[in-house]
């Protein structure tokens with residue numbers, strides 16, 4: 001049995017919790033904590049959210065999904081959560097310019113941390129909207145060889161498709 005650690009990251013509100021809940025065969029362990037915010041933003045308290053889920057792909061492969069908090073100022077947690085990951089998904093809300101902008105920085109951060117395969121999943125975009133996808137690719141500054149996959153985070157099969165896309169890349173990189 002091969003356990004594959006996959007990190008699901010992306011800006012706040014991109015759909016990470018929804019994504020993990022849609023496919024997880026265990027009750028998603030969502031950790032929402034009010035913590036003291038020392039960044040000077042907000043009211044002194046902020047919510048940090050992390051999610052944990054699991055999906056069995058076959059008799060041999062189980063994916064463990066680790067959702068990160070979205071906010072940049074929790075990047076120290078991104079590092080911890082990313083330890084031992086074999087790949088990652090960057091989820092982006094394709095309808096939000098802010099989400100796209102933040103995703104650019106997050107892709108850079110995660111790529112810098114680890115050289116593992118990754119895919120970018122465009123949430124809240126029609127699966128056949130090729131035009132939206134190609135303009136999103138430009139906005140994200142993604143090279144042609146980076147997978148940009150449309151996803152509906154609410155739909156189990158759609159999410160599973162993204163995870164399989166990542167898994168194939170992981171297996172490819174190992175062979």
Ligand SMILES: Nc1nc2c(ncn2[C@@H]2O[C@H](COP(=O)(O)OP(=O)(O)O)[C@@H](O)[C@H]2O)c(=O)[nH]1
Pocket residue numbers: 010011012013014015016017018019070123124151152153154155
């Ligand atoms: N239209 C649409 N809305 C979505 C989708 N996935 C998530 N949402 C909504 O986007 C919001 C943020 O989702 P959530 O999973 O909490 O995002 P997170 O902050 O990244 O964990 C919620 O209101 C969801 O209902 C999707 O695939 N399509």
Ligand SMILES: [Mg+2]
Pocket residue numbers: 016017018049
């Ligand atoms: Mg969440």
